[in-house]
Amino acid sequence: MTKLVLVRHGHTPWNKGRRYQGHSDVQLSEEGREQARRLRDRFKETKIDAIYASDLSRALETAQIIAEPHGLIVQQIPELREMNFGVWEGLTFAEIQAQFRELADGWYKNPADLQIPQGETFRQVRDRAYKAVLELVAKHPDETVLVVSHGGTIRAVICAVLDLEMDRIWQFRQDNTAVNIIEFYEGRTVISLLNDTHHLYDSGVS
Template structure:
């Protein structure tokens, strides 16, 4: 059995400011670093064979906090990045709504039909991210692997695993440093834990 532990990154400044991050490389806040250390401590007793992360620093730093507990290095996979928000990156909901009236609403209601200006579609995100996951799983038979990525990315990966339409991607909540566990039985993914943040004590 292969176990995949998928973790969202810790809090960033733009999370606090409710700005769309996408491919922008935004660092963790002090709280985000504490969250990363907490998830690292939570997973310290797991037998982890490899750690992968998006190349964006918020995911990579979170992954480092996990990998350090196991004397592992983090393997970078750019395909695990968040969706490219293009022209919306660095803007708030209100700013986007003012410049693109009616378009942002599709992000929440019919994301599968949305092509973000200057960015990606959710179908493009799902295809690149899930292909990366399948490659990682194939390379680690009967091992436990950690993957640190982003909220939208993880949502589309879980939709792909469950064969859920992408218009339901926001029905899958992902808090900062949420832990998700997927176990593969004869190549079939079974989600055994979802959006667990019991390691966070505020």
């Protein structure tokens, strides 16, 4: 069994402003770094064989902070990036509704195949990210692998694991530094933890 610990990156200034980040390389806020340090403490006694991250700095820095006690070098995988939101990047939900209302309504109803201008569909995100995950599982048999990625990407991977249609993607919450654990056995896959943030409960960080 290969255990995949799939983690969302820490908080960013654009999270606070509820702006769509996508491929924009937005760094962690100080709150996000504190969240990552909480993750580091959570996993410092856990045996982790390898650590990977999206190549966007908010995911990479989160992974590097977690990696400190383990002496591991974080390996970057661009396919684990967040969805490319195209012309929506940097905009808030309210701004998107005002400027692209019909498109936005269609996207929430059909996230699989409706493409944001200059961006991606969620099906494309699922295909690239899940392929990368399966390659990691094959590379690390019987090991524990920690991966830091992004909310939309993680939701897409979960849909792939559960063989769900992409319109179910909005039914999975992914908070900053949420921990998900997926166990890959021969012939079956089990999600044993979803959106867990108990490491933040006694920290004053939310």
